[in-house]
Amino acid sequence: xASVTMTVNGKQVxxxxxxxxxxxxxxxxxxxxxxxxxxxxxxxxGACVVHVDGRAIKxxxxxxxxxxxxxVTTIEGIGTPDNLHPMQAAFRENHGLQCGFCTxxxxxxxxxxxxxxxxxxxxxxxxxxxxxxxxxxxxxxxIVKAVAQGAAAMK
Amino acid sequence: MYxxxxxxxxxxxxxxxxxxxxxxxxxxxxxxxxxxxxxxxxASPSALIDLGHAEGLSGIEQKGRNIVIGAMxxxxxxxxxxxxxxxIPGLAALAEGIGDAAVRNRGTIGGSIANNDPxxxxxxxxxxxxxxxxxxxRKIAADDFFQGMFATALEEGEIIVKxxxxxxxxxxxxxxxxxxxxxxxxxxxxxxxxxxxxVAVTGAGSNGVFRSKExxxxxxxxxxxxxxxxxxxxxxxxxxxxxATSEYRAHLIPVMAKRAxxxxxxx
Ligand SMILES: Cc1cc2nc3c(=O)[nH]c(=O)nc-3n(C[C@H](O)[C@H](O)[C@H](O)COP(=O)(O)OP(=O)(O)OC[C@H]3O[C@@H](n4cnc5c(N)ncnc54)[C@H](O)[C@@H]3O)c2cc1C
Ligand code: FES
Ligand code: FES
Numbered sequence: 001x002a003s004v005t006m007t008v009n010g011k012q013v014x015x016x017x018x019x020x021x022x023x024x025x026x027x028x029x030x031x032x033x034x035x036x037x038x039x040x041x042x043x044x045x046g047a048c049v050v051h052v053d054g055r056a057i058k059x060x061x062x063x064x065x066x067x068x069x070x071x072v073t074t075i076e077g078i079g080t081p082d083n084l085h086p087m088q089a090a091f092r093e094n095h096g097l098q099c100g101f102c103t104x105x106x107x108x109x110x111x112x113x114x115x116x117x118x119x120x121x122x123x124x125x126x127x128x129x130x131x132x133x134x135x136x137x138x139x140x141x142x143i144v145k146a147v148a149q150g151a152a153a154m155k
Numbered sequence: 156m157y158x159x160x161x162x163x164x165x166x167x168x169x170x171x172x173x174x175x176x177x178x179x180x181x182x183x184x185x186x187x188x189x190x191x192x193x194x195x196x197x198a199s200p201s202a203l204i205d206l207g208h209a210e211g212l213s214g215i216e217q218k219g220r221n222i223v224i225g226a227m228x229x230x231x232x233x234x235x236x237x238x239x240x241x242x243i244p245g246l247a248a249l250a251e252g253i254g255d256a257a258v259r260n261r262g263t264i265g266g267s268i269a270n271n272d273p274x275x276x277x278x279x280x281x282x283x284x285x286x287x288x289x290x291x292x293r294k295i296a297a298d299d300f301f302q303g304m305f306a307t308a309l310e311e312g313e314i315i316v317k318x319x320x321x322x323x324x325x326x327x328x329x330x331x332x333x334x335x336x337x338x339x340x341x342x343x344x345x346x347x348x349x350x351x352x353x354v355a356v357t358g359a360g361s362n363g364v365f366r367s368k369e370x371x372x373x374x375x376x377x378x379x380x381x382x383x384x385x386x387x388x389x390x391x392x393x394x395x396x397x398x399a400t401s402e403y404r405a406h407l408i409p410v411m412a413k414r415a416x417x418x419x420x421x422x
Contacts, residue, residue: 019158022190056256061186066205109257112260116235131254
């Protein structure tokens with residue numbers, strides 16, 4: 001076991017973990033932040049995307065111990081049911097989800113796209129940038145619309 | 156994953172010491188290759204020596220006529236670097252095309268080059284640009300570094316510290332991505348420096364990245380896409396799998412080379 005300390009959604013947490021613990025497991029099992037999903041074991045689906053020090057990463061492909069000292073933001077950290085983040089609101093308005101399994105990762109990736117590429121996102125850019133997020137329900141059209149609208153609303 | 160001990164050195168020297176004490180240990184960079192492999196139990200290092208907190212391993216600078224990139228520099232930082240975009244735009248574009256955004260936010264140039272996946276992008280740039288791989292022990296020319304599938308000149312306990320790319324007069328990369336994985340089915344990096352033209356191919360060779368003598372000979376006279384017309388590349392020694400036959404890969408090499416030359420000439 002080894003000790004790890006990080007800031008998750010603004011709160012400092014310290015825990016003793018097995019070195020094998022992935023950041024996704026740490027968030028879900030230790031902190032009970034189950035909004036971060038695990039949808040594959042090949043690092044391809046993006047359901048597990050969270051922000052570490054402001055960058056979108058796959059929490060299933062990062063050790064919790066590597067995040068010692070880091071600041072982590074999960075889907076639980078960006079809005080509340082009464083006060084949704086503009087990107088969450090855009091997904092709701094545009095019917096950008098069906099079963100919702102991919103949605104937390106989609107939204108965390110979408111916010112990262114806005115952080116890197118700005119608020120005016122064309123369809124081609126959004127589709128290219130969502131390369132690492134797989135949805136088995138929606139067929140993506142409404143996700144793309146939601147990201148464009150959410151990006152503009154984040155201004 | 157099998158159990159391992161975890162180490163978090165603050166310097167490259169400490170990392171090297173830890174590596175020498177853990178014969179079955181491995182360094183961890185971005186983890187975008189190593190962790191999935193460990194999750195599938197295809198690798199079982201006894202120790203992971205995380206370079207994530209070691210000083211002096213990331214950053215990009217221009218030193219004379221070279222672009223020097225620290226081993227822990229993430230793909231996204233190469234893709235968006237003003238220095239790289241200005242001096243070797245083809246290298247920035249290559250980094251922008253690796254995997255997906257989350258992989259680029261985490262994966263590193265040192266990890267990609269050390270891993271030498273036969274379909275990885277960076278090895279082709281290193282070979283075509285005639286890069287020098289600088290380790291904690293020595294400097295290795297790219298020509299000597301890549302030694303076959305997942306094989307490199309790195310010895311036990313050797314750690315890549317940085318990679319130095321001579322600035323070419325013209326260079327570009329074109330890849331035909333596998334539609335599912337985005338790894339290169341065939342990727343071709345062309346570079347021209349003075350009268351020296353080098354064409355490195357990734358994704359196609361069953362022995363990893365290699366230089367295409369056929370394309371280089373054709374471009375030696377005139378560096379333009381027309382010179383590559385009619386060039387035939389032999390399919391022997393090329394990969395064949397469910398995605399493409401070796402003949403198809405052989406066909407794609409001059410096609411991607413042509414596109415790369417056109418791009419390098421800014422047409
Ligand atoms: C979904 C997905 C898609 C991808 N698509 C592509 C793609 O299209 N093209 C492509 O090229 N790659 C692709 N990759 C791989 C990605 O680029 C990895 O980041 C890269 O191959 C390895 O870099 P890393 O920093 O993650 O290394 P790690 O996974 O941490 O390490 C890889 C290996 O290199 C060794 N190593 C790492 N750093 C050093 C060092 N400084 N000195 C010595 N040894 C070292 C490690 O011990 C390990 O054996 C993809 C990965 C994923 C998960
Ligand atoms: S669970 Fe992380 S990419 Fe699929
Ligand atoms: S909404 Fe079901 S996976 Fe995307």
